[in-house]
Amino acid sequence: MPHHTHDxxxxxxxxxxxxxAVDRDIDVRDDWARxxxxxxxxDKQLLVVACMDERIPVEEALGLxxxxxxxxxxxxxxxxxxxxxxxxxxTQFFDTTEIIVVNHTDCGMMSAPDEAVVEGLEAAAxxxxxAVDVDPALPELNLGGASLSDWVRMTDDIDEAxxxxxxxxxxxxxxxxxxxxxxxxxxxxxxxxxxxGERVADQVNERV
Ligand SMILES: [Zn+2]
Numbered sequence: 001m002p003h004h005t006h007d008x009x010x011x012x013x014x015x016x017x018x019x020x021a022v023d024r025d026i027d028v029r030d031d032w033a034r035x036x037x038x039x040x041x042x043d044k045q046l047l048v049v050a051c052m053d054e055r056i057p058v059e060e061a062l063g064l065x066x067x068x069x070x071x072x073x074x075x076x077x078x079x080x081x082x083x084x085x086x087x088x089x090x091t092q093f094f095d096t097t098e099i100i101v102v103n104h105t106d107c108g109m110m111s112a113p114d115e116a117v118v119e120g121l122e123a124a125a126x127x128x129x130x131a132v133d134v135d136p137a138l139p140e141l142n143l144g145g146a147s148l149s150d151w152v153r154m155t156d157d158i159d160e161a162x163x164x165x166x167x168x169x170x171x172x173x174x175x176x177x178x179x180x181x182x183x184x185x186x187x188x189x190x191x192x193x194x195x196x197g198e199r200v201a202d203q204v205n206e207r208v
Contacts, residue, residue: 035055042069042162044098045095045098046098046100047069047072047090047096047100048064048071049072049083052073052108054108055104058073069085070096072086072087075108077101078165079172087175087179089098092174098179099169099180101162101165101166101169101182101183102184102186103185103196105158105185105187110156115149118148127188129148158196159196162183163197166181
């Protein structure tokens with residue numbers, strides 16, 4: 001039998017053991033295709049909650065690859081009932097141990113006064129917003145006594161809003177206490193993340 005050396009690749013299977021590499025490939029594909037059914041968490045055990053704004057490269061900003069995290073995006077990156085639902089499910093059943101909230105500068109949620117947004121939505125609903133199901137599949141879930149403007153969740157200060165979303169997740173009874181929750185503001189003007197409240201651009205442009 002001819003002798004081959006594979007100094008360049010210690011992983012190469014020995015002659016006659018090609019099946020080992022094939023089996024490994026098949027197992028990896030099986031794990032990928034059936035990871036939820038097999039109870040395999042995301043590679044980073046991470047859920048990201050971010051604004052749906054098209055300028056935020058969520059994965060790139062956080063250094064994530066495909067498979068690393070679940071990503072929930074909505075208008076404003078706000079902790080709504082469906083964010084709680086998703087966070088509760090992934091932390092309880094998919095072994096997710098970390099949540100990161102990503103808000104951003106120039107967010108559309110800061111672009112209009114509450115009254116203007118409420119008026120626009122009421123006009124879209126034909127004037128009677130109380131008769132509209134906020135979840136069409138679950139009519140029982142309505143705004144109740146809540147104001148439409150509270151439901152929309154417009155924002156005055158993005159850094160403060162980011163801190164608030166983190167607290168809402170940390171304090172929620174359906175999100176286990178052991179889950180780590182962090183928040184960052186993505187600066188569309190610089191392409192970088194900052195911790196909320198750390199507006200370096202402001203600090204370097206003002207007298208101490
Ligand atoms: Zn936004």
